[in-house]
Amino acid sequence: MNEMDLKEIWGKSTGNVVEKPVYDIKAMLSGKSISPLRKLKRNLYIHMAYGVAGIGFFAAVMWFFPYTAVFIGSGIIMAISIFFLGQLSVMARSLERLIKLKPGNLLEALLQQHTLIRSTFRAQEAIAIPFYAVSILLGMYLGFIHDRGPADFSPQLQIWIIIGIVMVIWTFLAHKFERWMNQKAFGVHLDHMKEIISQLEQEPESIIENSL
């Protein structure tokens, strides 16, 4: 079997193996893209909306619980949220550029996409850690003062230790949960891209001199 045989067989296969579907192409133009980059962009905007809602919520907490500790805790969370929003908007702009960019080749495009998705998730996960920690601390404080009033908030060492343990466990679990969610949403895609990148980057052991 020679080169021409394969091409000849392939030529025949295109006509009889695959049945052409009938689609309403015009209707498809108004459909929703399933591009992973667009999905990631939507995901970022949802996170940003949560960030804005979080700022509003903690502003309300400060309004209804005008105590120094609440101001400090809410202030820290709001500052983290604002920083978080800034970072997310930078990432959203990078994504937008990557979506609009006409990539040079497949390997370059996959490497860019893989790096951007991974770095976006790493940044989201890192920024969220202090958010979880301060949130649980503030939540426990609010529970305490709701029960006993702000004047009685002078916990013993054991209570501080318990608060510390709960804060560490909660932060750890929330962080793991976020990583699991990201892995669930994009893990398969990242693995798939990594596999194609490694296939493309794999250099042959020997180079055949004469071009085929």
Next chain:
Amino acid sequence: MKEKEFLSHINENTGLIWKLLHLYFQEEDAKRDMFQEVVLQCWAGRNNFRGDAKVSTWIYKVALFTILASQRKNAKHQHAPLAEADEKHLVTEGEARADQSEALYRCIQRLKDVDKTIITMHLDGFSNPEIAEFLGVSINNLNVKLHRVKESLKKQLTNE
């Protein structure tokens, strides 16, 4: 490119896109979703088409690009890899009786994604430098890969 002209080009090349999708996806839903994604990507990038190549070539490349950079629901290959096909003698008696073109199609479906892309573009008439440029690999690298895939496919088909 106006919408009417664009729709006409896509309609003319539906078979081409579908042929590629059929190589990479088994499930009808996945093929349909990806077909729509290819159409959307072509529509979004229609202004990048400068007319220095045939429209069908441009659509072909956008389709391949979209398929390879797309999100899969399942990390595993939609089709068993060729190495497994060798081991398990997946070219069954039924397949052996089938037409050679169908057998070739099935053998290509079982290749790894990159090998599949290389052989498909080669058989569809793209030159080696064009394929290497599209993938982002060196020509030497491509030549070796292509040689191996062709040998493997010929062996598979001859065994039948």
